[in-house]
Amino acid sequence: VGFGRAAELAADDLARREELAAQRDRLEALVRETVPGIVIHGSGAARVANTSCIGVPGLPGETQVMALDLAGVAVSAGSACSSGKVRPSHVLRAMGADDTAAAEAIRVSLGWNSGVDDPDRFVETWAALVRRHGLGNKVSV
Numbered sequence: 193v194g195f196g197r198a199a200e201l202a203a204d205d206l207a208r209r210e211e212l213a214a215q216r217d218r219l220e221a222l223v224r225e226t227v228p229g230i231v232i233h234g235s236g237a238a239r240v241a242n243t244s245c246i247g248v249p250g251l252p253g254e255t256q257v258m259a260l261d262l263a264g265v266a267v268s269a270g271s272a273c274s275s276g277k278v279r280p281s282h283v284l285r286a287m288g289a290d291d292t293a294a295a296e297a298i299r300v301s302l303g304w305n306s307g308v309d310d311p312d313r314f315v316e317t318w319a320a321l322v323r324r325h326g327l328g329n330k331v332s333v
Contacts, residue, residue, distance in 0.1 A: 219311035
């Protein structure tokens with residue numbers, strides 16, 4: 193009975209997966225419009241619906257994580273399996289990123305309770321950070 197209930201809950205989450213993928217894709221489109229030359233690691237591959245890995249050439253991931261945290265936006269640097277480690281993500285390295293590109297990446301995850309405005313809030317906060325560092329040309333978001 194427990195397994196059957198778990199299967200029902202998993203099936204319910206499949207519908208939400210499409211919504212999360214649409215939010216993720218919208219977030220990535222906004223990021224690309226906002227900062228030309230941005231790197232979205234894995235964007236052409238099959239991947240989890242709720243997660244983007246974004247790199248800004250010239251802006252360390254740890255700097256992005258700290259600044260966004262101060263603004264109330266939770267992101268992380270590297271991959272989930274390397275959270276808390278200082279060295280570049282072995283996952284990004286396996287995907288062909290060099291140490292510099294891997295160190296400039298942040299992981300943005302949307303949750304099951306993320307609202308439709310969350311991608312806009314992230315991009316506004318993140319774009320302001322990028323501009324403060326003199327990188328990218330802001331367009332209307």
